[in-house]
Amino acid sequence: MLDFYFSYRGVLKRLRSGALGGEMDRFAEHFFSLGYKQASAKIYLSRIARFSQFAATRSGPMPIHQDVIDSYLSTFITDTPRIGAVSALGHAWRVAPERFIISFPSEEAHPDAPLLAYFSDYLHRVRGLEPKTREGVLLGGRRFLDWFRHHHLGQDLEALTAEQVLAAVEHRLSLSATSSSRAAATSHIRTFLRFLYWAGHHRQDLACVVPRTPSWRMAHLPPRLAWDDVRQAIDAIGATTPVDIRDRAVLLLLATTGIRNGELRAIRLKDIDWRTGEVFVRRTKGKRDRVVPLLEETGAALADYILRARPKVDSPYLFLSFAPPLRPFKCASPVSRIVRKRLRHGGVELGRVAGAHLLRHSLATQLVRQRRPINEVADLLGHRSINTTALYVKVAASQLAEVALPFPGDAA
Template structure:
């Protein structure tokens, strides 16, 4: 398989020598299968070959110890080559894991690691929090522990008092700049203290000591776009390249169904009911599957993408990245970049918030302005409570003006 990328006999001989020489053809097939461009695959293979020569001087044909990998990466004096080499070696590990010996697990010097691990399990199994939310709460618990260890070194958590809790809360609030971050900080401390009592690390329920910080959820208008701007951005997307076809389908699906970023990434081909014109939305924030209707234009854009543009790979997911290796979107950033790119191309001025949720806010605002029932909007967005959807009623200024009462003593 190496002959597909290299033609000179001397180069092929060099590539097939070294500690990983016997795996180079498998690696070449690996990059070909993943759809890497020829030039990119050659760069990766060359990086692996250089490491292979280095490892041969240290361990010959024996399995490669992690110390050899670390020593090789330390030979680079700048970040970019080191990162590129580490990325290439990551592919080598995945293709030939038997050629590498993992280092023994390092001993963690942090005495709070078992406690935080138990706290993470509590958040996942008892509270049922999603990974992203769990990370934020876990960070809040770690910060509380760090404060306690710093200000009261050597003391056990059983010695924790209400005075300690109030002092820790005061410290965290002094570092918070907005009402949202202040509310999150106190909520995370409260959750951690509940865990300490639940797990038997403290005999008092100290979460009641944590003060409630004022945060008015409906105090601000949601970021949104005028529907004409959304329409102009979608119309500005061409249909000449596979990327254009995919991006148009992405924006139409986000703008007409109001699904979230993660929900879009989780959609599989089997979730689309083409005859009924519906898409099943799974793995939602509220842990409740729902069905969203597909407008005719959105359904046509999705069909065009599946038939003409979607990469021919064995993946159940609907939307795929065109950048090798071709795979589903693993995180929210690629989808947000697509939205920002297409909105800017359509001449839309973007503020601080620009992503899939901006289109969700814009759709909800448009539906409320069209006087659609609030419970219908809540069902479309997947809100458990109508109170969550009530945020968008604030932007319907014309309807609010109609229900405004006359000012006492004013002109009737």
């Protein structure tokens, strides 16, 4: 596979020499399977070969130790080539881990790492929280511990008092700008204190002393776009490049089904039922699978993406990144960037909230204005409670006026 990137015999001989020379063809196949451009793959292979020759002078063909890697990285004077070498060695380790003996520090040696790991396991196994929710609660617990260690150095958690808890809460609230972030901060502290009591790290459940901050979720209108603006942004996307074709399919699927960012990233090719015009949405936020309708225009955009634009890689997921390595979107940021970019190009003015959820709010608002039954909207969005969907009823001001009762004593 190495001769796909290099043709000169002398170069191939040099690349296949060194401590990792026998693995170079595997490395080349690795970059090819990930969809790296030929020029990028050649750079990575050259970096690995350079380290391979250095390691041969230190350790020979035996497994490469951490001190050899550290010695090699210390030869770089500036940061840019060192960062490139670290990236290349990361690929080499993932492909041939048996050739390395490397120790990776966990949690950057955080002093409370064992306790936080136990807390994370508690959130998963006892509370049954999803990874994204777990991440936020765990961060809240870490921040509480950081504050406690900083202000009460050397004190054990068993000696934690209610006054100290209130001081920590006051500190966190001073850093929160909105009612929702204040409510989340106090909720995370409350959960962590319950864990300390449950795990036997404190003899009292101090969660009861944490005040509840008011957060009226029905007090504000949800961020949303006019449906004409959504339509304008979608129509502004061309169909000349693979990226355009993919982005148009992404926006149409989000705007016409109301699925969440994570649900879109989890869709697989087999989840689309072309005959019935439906998309199977896996394990949603409410921990239930559901089916959403696939409109004709959206189905045509998806078919165009799959047939003409989707990278030819072995992946079961529908949407893939075009930047190497070619793979599914691993987090929410790429999808949010696509939405923001396309809305801006369509001339839509964006506020603070602009992502997949903005299109979800916009669809729900449009359906309510079309007088669709509220339970039908709830089923489409995957809400477990009708009260969650009731948030969108407030935007239908004209319909609310129709059901308003006459004012008492009105002569009319």
